């Protein structure tokens with residue numbers, strides 16, 4: 001589309017072009033698809049976007065998103081509340097869930113420590129995790145935590161965060177493990193295949209006593 005298109009259409013192309021992985025050409029294609037689509041389809045998309053922004057709330061236990069202050073995982077009585085898989089982002093949780101790799105519960109940190117950019121534990125959901133470890137009353141069915149699995153990205157920031165968490169959890173009688181090192185170093189969980197993730201989960205190792 002030339003820059004001389006109707007401003008309303010141009011505004012849509014601009015918005016679509018802000019999406020990750022969408023360049024100008026793709027944004028134009030999507031905009032024209034939406035123009036031709038039925039009102040139901042196009043407005044259904046708009047409604048889905050509105051709903052994720054306005055109707056989802058953060059789970060008070062784990063930081064995942066849900067439609068009430070307790071997410072679907074935390075409110076599922078079949079989940080083992082004694083095993084917490086710690087992840088950096090909700091997208092990592094979704095990855096583990098869609099592959100069916102974890103029967104316990106989660107804790108979403110909201111990122112990883114990045115000392116060079118000034119991101120410390122106080123900017124992440126670390127306090128909430130430590131509270132869950134210290135006080136069983138913070139957990140579902142007041143279940144004491146038996147194991148914390150550190151499912152962080154195999155990056156420098158992920159490793160820094162893992163060591164910090166392991167030190168914080170050390171005073172409690174809790175097994176701390178981390179995903180096995182089958183994951184490509186410096187990569188992210190997002191890039192790992194389901195089979196690599198499954199192996200990393202099965203072969204998880206205790207963190208205590210490991211030489212850095």
Ligand SMILES: [Zn+2]
Nearest residue numbers: 059062071074
């Ligand atoms: Zn939750």
